[in-house]
Amino acid sequence: MLIQMVSINVKEGHAAEFLEAFRINYEGTRKEPGNLRFDVLRDPQDENTFLIYEVFQSAEALEDHRKTEHYKECVRIIDPILAGPRTKLYYNAEMADFL
Template sequence: MIIIHARFQLQPEQEQAFLEEIRPLVAASRAESGNISYDLMKDTEKDNVYTMVELWTDSSAVEDHNKSVHFTAFANKAPEYLAARLDVKLYKVEEINR
């Protein structure tokens, strides 16, 4: 399983536009084969900071997602919303069954 955390620090005046733009990305990503979950979380301590928490079955699913029309369209527009560089962390994990 692959977990991705993508942290967005937004320009305050761009927050609403960012949310409108990212909603279709979330819906389309959740419908992708290989997606387990795709959730946008708002930071409760920092203004204008969001983290996308993504769970994927494997790296092939992530590669397909990164090539998708909805992802590339969003990625091309994202810089206009950001106040700082996008911070992305990718983790390969092993599920522990108890």
């Protein structure tokens, strides 16, 4: 299993627009056969800061995800409202029976 955590900061006043766009990605990703989990987390102290927690069966499943229309559409919408570049961290799940 591969875990991807994406940190995203949006420009002031664009949090609702970001969430609308990310719903497209969330709903599509949850239907992908290689996706095991997809959470959109919001910083309780900064409404413009988000962490996306994604669990995929494999690196190949993540690559397949990046080719989907819902992913591309989400990125197209959010890119202009980002306050800076998205940052990504990757982890392998060592003890994942809970999934």
